[in-house]
Amino acid sequence: MAALTAVPVTGAAGVADLAAAAVAAAGGGDTAPCGPGYALVVFNGDASPHTVTIATPGTRNGLAIADATLVVAAGDTGVIALTNDFRGANDRAAITYNSVTSVTVAVLQMKGA
Template sequence: MAALTTTTVNTLGGLADLDAAAVAAAGGGDTAPVGDGLFLFVNNAGASPRTVTLATPGTVHGHQVADATLTVAAGKRGLIPLTTIFRGATGRAAITYDAVTSVTVAVIQLGA
């Protein structure tokens, strides 16, 4: 698994090229920090839809929480909030993909 780094987007200036912040999704999955204002950006430049899965390792009142999935259509982009519900034993979210061809990802944080 590759450890994704965070790109901060200044709320006053924005980010003109989100795709430039993205890196290739790792075949074995990725990890990402979690917390307020953090998002996983997914760009699917391929010809088929791709499903991104974030593990939810915790429980709520003793019940397992289902993993979160997002299917990104071919040629489209998606955004997933990286909330603390995805925090694993390492303190990071575990992210997997049904395929990684033509998929790039970035962790975006909204800054001041």
């Protein structure tokens, strides 16, 4: 798994070219920082839809929490918040893809001004 680095987004500067900040999704999956203010952006440049799965290792009230899935349509962009629900033993979210053909990703960290 590749370790994704968050791109800081500040109130003063923002991110002018998010697509340029994206990296190729790793075939074996990626890990990313998670918690308040983090989000995963998925760009699907393929002619087919792709499913992104984020493992949810914890429980709530003793019950397993289902993994989160995001289906990104062909040629579209998807965003999902990387909440603390996705925090694994290494303090990072574990992300997998049904295919990485023409898929790039970026992790955003929203920061105050």
